[in-house]
Amino acid sequence: MRELRTCPVTGRGVLLNDGWVDLPPPVPAPTERCWYCAYAGPVIAHVDTVRVVPHPVPALGIEGDPRPTVVAGGVRRQAVGAHELLFAQGHAPVGEAVLLAVLAARWTDLQGDQRLRGFGATRRDAPGAHAVWQLFAVPTELPPSLPAGWRDAERAHGERILEDAGATTLLAWAPRVPFETWVLPAHGIARFSRTDPELVAAVGAAVDRVRERLSLALRHAPIDLVLVDGEPWRIELLPRLAGPAPVEVATGLPIHGVFPEAAAEYLRDGRRATR
Ligand SMILES: [Zn+2]
Structure with missing residues (x-):
């Protein structure tokens, strides 16, 4: 079960997910082979060598009803949204611009779903690691940023x-x-x-x-x-x-x-x- 819960005291939100044994797994569990190089599962989008795939243990899921309910003064709702992985083939440096172009296209696609209000993405860069963006879409607005x-x-x-x-x-x-x-x-x-x-x-x-x-x-x-x-x-x-x-x-x-x-x-x- 996935839930997005808002604290009635601090106003801060939290994602709860009983599919995650170890919290939070930043990427799929390490295996002998690179998980991304070995990936043969479903693909959401494919542009040249860059693929967008669903996270195997997503923090949010596209099915469900994101309307909030109030329980004991606190707000809870199903964690409707998207949690996807975006990566290029292999470990050779591909350039951030290539990844960002595909990320922007996928971001635009997801914005077509009226239930999705907030968007964010992150990736950890480390020597030898596969370059992987994680893309998140959540059913609530994120704080405005006007830099x-x-x-x-x-x-x-x-x-x-x-x-x-x-x-x-x-x-x-x-x-x-x-x-x-x-x-x-x-x-x-x-x-x-x-x-x-x-x-x-x-x-x-x-x-x-x-x-x-x-x-x-x-x-x-x-x-x-x-x-x-x-x-x-x-x-x-x-x-x-x-x-x-x-x-x-x-x-x-x-x-x-x-x-x-x-x-x-x-x-x-x-x-x-x-x-
Ligand atoms: Zn790899």
Whole structure:
């Protein structure tokens, strides 16, 4: 059974899924062979070498009724939505732009289902791992995200900017982890599925470049990529150097000692990053 439940005290939502023995499995359980290379199950969409397939133990399912019911003051509803995996054939680097183009097409398809209100996607980048985006669609709106004003102020200011061409790459103002970096279209406020394909490609190429820089600077630490829709959408890159500290567990506030200005300066120095 899958359920989306909203806390009556904090307003926060949670996905409950009794199909998940170990919570939460970020990807299918590891096997001898790469699960993605060995995949022979159903395919939802196929573009060149990129496939979109259903998650084998999805957090949300397309069947059901997402209308909420109130029980003991709390809101519960069936976890109607989508949970899909998107990956290219093999482990050779394919370029983020190729994956993002297919992701945008699938995102647009899912938006045709009126029950689906919120969309997000993430993938973990690690050396040797298959590049796999997980795409989620949920029956509730996600908090609005309007970074255009901040982006334009940063572009004028420049202290946290790494690159600024078709895409703007900058260090997050209030980084949740050291070196948190955002890549977003350099102009406009288009949402992900309504962005000019050339701009999607520019963001993808910029993500490739900054991922390389971060990976070299941080000794190949895994990096979580998160696609946040908004006006405009963005890719957040979150290096995973350590787990959350107790203060974050207790208050939700991340804590660390790297200011984004210093991180930008460090990453701008290509010689240091490639040493
Ligand atoms: Zn593989």
